[in-house]
Amino acid sequence: MRKKVIFKGVALPYLLLLPQLIITGIFFFWPAGQAIYGSFLREDAFGLSREFVGFENFADILADPNYLNAVSNTVIFSSAVAFSALGVALFLAVQADKAIRGADFYKTMLIWPYAIAPAIAAVLWLFLFHPQIGLFGRFLNGIGIPWDYKLNGGQAMLMVIIAAAWKQVSYNFIFFLAGLQSIPRSVLEAAAIDGARPARRFWTVIFPLLAPTSFFLLVVNLVYAFFDTFGTIHALTRGGPGQSTTTLIYKVYVDGVENLNFGASAAQSVILMALVIALTAIQFRFIERKVHY
Amino acid sequence: MATLSLSGIRKSFGQTEVLHGIELDVADGEMIVVVGASGCGKSTLLRIVAGLETPTSGTVRIDGRDVTKLEPADRDIAMVFQNYALYPHMSVFENMAYGLRIRGLPMVEIRKRVAEAAEMLEIGPLLERKPRQLSGGQRQRVAMGRAIVREPKLFLFDEPLSNLDAKLRVQMRAEIRRLQKRLGVTSLFVTHDQVEAMTLGDRLVVMHKGRAAQVASPMEVWGVPADTYVAGFIGSPAMNFLSATLVQGGGGAQLKAGPALPFADGPRPGEDGTKLVIGIRPEHVQHLPDGAGALPLAVDLVEPLGSETVIHGRLPGEEVLVARLPLAAGAIGEVLPVGLPPASWHVFSAEGARLPARATAPA
Numbered sequence: 001m002r003k004k005v006i007f008k009g010v011a012l013p014y015l016l017l018l019p020q021l022i023i024t025g026i027f028f029f030w031p032a033g034q035a036i037y038g039s040f041l042r043e044d045a046f047g048l049s050r051e052f053v054g055f056e057n058f059a060d061i062l063a064d065p066n067y068l069n070a071v072s073n074t075v076i077f078s079s080a081v082a083f084s085a086l087g088v089a090l091f092l093a094v095q096a097d098k099a100i101r102g103a104d105f106y107k108t109m110l111i112w113p114y115a116i117a118p119a120i121a122a123v124l125w126l127f128l129f130h131p132q133i134g135l136f137g138r139f140l141n142g143i144g145i146p147w148d149y150k151l152n153g154g155q156a157m158l159m160v161i162i163a164a165a166w167k168q169v170s171y172n173f174i175f176f177l178a179g180l181q182s183i184p185r186s187v188l189e190a191a192a193i194d195g196a197r198p199a200r201r202f203w204t205v206i207f208p209l210l211a212p213t214s215f216f217l218l219v220v221n222l223v224y225a226f227f228d229t230f231g232t233i234h235a236l237t238r239g240g241p242g243q244s245t246t247t248l249i250y251k252v253y254v255d256g257v258e259n260l261n262f263g264a265s266a267a268q269s270v271i272l273m274a275l276v277i278a279l280t281a282i283q284f285r286f287i288e289r290k291v292h293y
Numbered sequence: 294m295a296t297l298s299l300s301g302i303r304k305s306f307g308q309t310e311v312l313h314g315i316e317l318d319v320a321d322g323e324m325i326v327v328v329g330a331s332g333c334g335k336s337t338l339l340r341i342v343a344g345l346e347t348p349t350s351g352t353v354r355i356d357g358r359d360v361t362k363l364e365p366a367d368r369d370i371a372m373v374f375q376n377y378a379l380y381p382h383m384s385v386f387e388n389m390a391y392g393l394r395i396r397g398l399p400m401v402e403i404r405k406r407v408a409e410a411a412e413m414l415e416i417g418p419l420l421e422r423k424p425r426q427l428s429g430g431q432r433q434r435v436a437m438g439r440a441i442v443r444e445p446k447l448f449l450f451d452e453p454l455s456n457l458d459a460k461l462r463v464q465m466r467a468e469i470r471r472l473q474k475r476l477g478v479t480s481l482f483v484t485h486d487q488v489e490a491m492t493l494g495d496r497l498v499v500m501h502k503g504r505a506a507q508v509a510s511p512m513e514v515w516g517v518p519a520d521t522y523v524a525g526f527i528g529s530p531a532m533n534f535l536s537a538t539l540v541q542g543g544g545g546a547q548l549k550a551g552p553a554l555p556f557a558d559g560p561r562p563g564e565d566g567t568k569l570v571i572g573i574r575p576e577h578v579q580h581l582p583d584g585a586g587a588l589p590l591a592v593d594l595v596e597p598l599g600s601e602t603v604i605h606g607r608l609p610g611e612e613v614l615v616a617r618l619p620l621a622a623g624a625i626g627e628v629l630p631v632g633l634p635p636a637s638w639h640v641f642s643a644e645g646a647r648l649p650a651r652a653t654a655p656a
């Protein structure tokens with residue numbers, strides 16, 4: 001149900017919106033404008049002067065093998081994070097939906113990881129994966145599998161994927177569980193009477209009915225993996241070894257903050273901004289339509 | 294088509310037992326209606342037959358085969374749910390074809406069966422629609438269609454009409470009856486509505502607090518109710534119950550409301566002075582304008598139904614009585630002379646069980 005509140009005149013509504021507008025202006029539109037403006041400028045080596053260079057920054061980064069490497073890292077990283085976080089969460093939600101005894105305890109435990117700060121989570125993962133002091137790391141090295149994420153780029157990528165996905169599982173779990181619980185019991189019972197075994201019921205009834213939830217979560221997870229995993233990567237691998245775990249968002253930071261290459265960093269930010277706007281638009285369109293089946 | 298046999302079905306949820314040993318034998322092609330107040334265990338019983346619940350003890354046999362431990366999928370039954378339980382993401386066609394696809398029927402056969410059922414139920418033009426694009430009555434038909442195409446051994450219905458409006462309910466009721474007769478599929482139909490039960494069932498199972506109070510044909514349940522619960526549940530307005538005691542060496546009853554009258558069908562066992570309950574249906578109460586042997590009914594409510602009038606009032610001894618009289622007799626505040634003919638009595642013990650006349654030598 002929608003409630004429409006009618007205000008007399010236009011002053012009051014704008015006044016009430018003002019704080020929000022100011023915050024959005026200062027913390028979003030102004031820096032975004034700066035980034036767009038900066039992406040067309042180039043500074044000299046000493047940071048003393050700037051000149052307008054048009055799309056040269058964009059052309060440069062798109063021709064830069066390091067940037068293309070970050071693109072491919074991002075694609076691998078984001079799709080792996082999204083699909084593993086979704087898959088694991090769906091599996092856990094299905095189990096939680098079945099559980100009768102201890103269901104609340106189980107759910108609470110599964111929701112906890114979401115409340116843990118990335119830096120703390122990273123320390124936990126280091127305790128597990130550190131080649132010398134980590135539980136898994138030592139175990140793997142002990143049974144003859146050489147494990148050192150500081151030397152092996154693939155292993156580093158695997159570790160940041162696991163750490164990033166782990167954090168997102170809780171969020172997905174809550175949505176999947178809610179989705180599962182909104183499927184009427186009698187529909188599943190009808191399928192059972194129609195002769196469908198549990199696996200078939202899952203793939204022909206439950207899974208299609210969860211499709212809207214899954215799509216929504218896919219977008220959320222991609223946005224998360226693209227933009228929200230800086231902390232995890234920074235704490236675990238700092239984009240290394242080499243540049244094997246440098247994603248687009250991480251590269252913005254490296255180029256802008258560490259290498260002080262503002263023009264390149266700004267151009268990258270603008271590309272990422274376009275990406276996040278596109279993803280958000282897809283999601284909004286989808287939610288607006290409210291099409292479920 | 295098949296027979297169904299339930300023996301000693303008990304079911305507990307945790308500490309509470311909701312079914313206390315149900316016995317039932319259903320003949321091939323028979324339509325059994327399980328009727329009772331909400332919460333008496335009807336759905337639980339149906340779900341046990343379907344295999345959606347496991348009985349705590351007892352056996353379910355279909356065609357003589359013990360299926361108690363089998364999954365719903367292995368029982369070859371079809372069920373129509375109260376909320377229809379259609380698959381929301383599938384079209385009407387897919388909803389009906391789902392069970393057939395699982396059984397691996399060839400597509401030609403599936404199309405044929407769905408088309409036949411759709412024609413029978415007049416939902417042919419709806420086959421491409423999704424359930425959300427259908428009205429309640431149409432969904433109901435699709436749910437029926439999904440059951441019919443399966444050609445199962447057993448149809449189970451759990452209050453399938455209770456979400457429909459009154460007019461549609463009467464129409465669908467007749468349609469279900471016709472279809473069931475035509476297809477000849479053994480059916481178990483659950484309802485809380487006694488009119489539905491009377492009109493649909495070959496036999497009724499009147500359930501009361503997890504027990505089958507009576508299993509009999511509709512007319513027998515109406516004419517010879519096994520106890521005061523059944524007597525009060527079946528028939529509208531409900532049967533009147535009057536307090537009485539046994540007198541005349543078991544040959545008659547002294548009504549609290551007044552006269553002592555002999556039983557029409559013979560004496561009852563028991564000591565004189567034993568407490569009794571005399572039941573009489575409102576439609577059997579007579580209006581006696583000439584006053585001979587009449588009891589005074591102080592009228593306190595009059596409900597005209599057109600051709601008949603339902604009159605609520607009190608007899609002497611503060612006994613409540615409802616009468617259904619053919620003409621617009623009586624007005625509030627008036628005292629109406631009424632007769633309670635013993636030939637229409639139902640005699641029950643104080644505990645509520647029917648007391649049949651003592652067997653006498655045939656006259």
Ligand SMILES: Nc1ncnc2c1ncn2[C@@H]1O[C@H](COP(=O)(O)OP(=O)(O)O)[C@@H](O)[C@H]1O
Nearest residue numbers: 306307311329330331332333334335336337338
């Ligand atoms: N899954 C269940 N867990 C606990 N109690 C239940 C469950 N299903 C039914 N009951 C209880 O069993 C009784 C009978 O329920 P039900 O068979 O649904 O009654 P009806 O269909 O006659 O209205 C009710 O008291 C109900 O609360």
Ligand SMILES: [Mg+2]
Nearest residue numbers: 335336337452
């Ligand atoms: Mg019920």
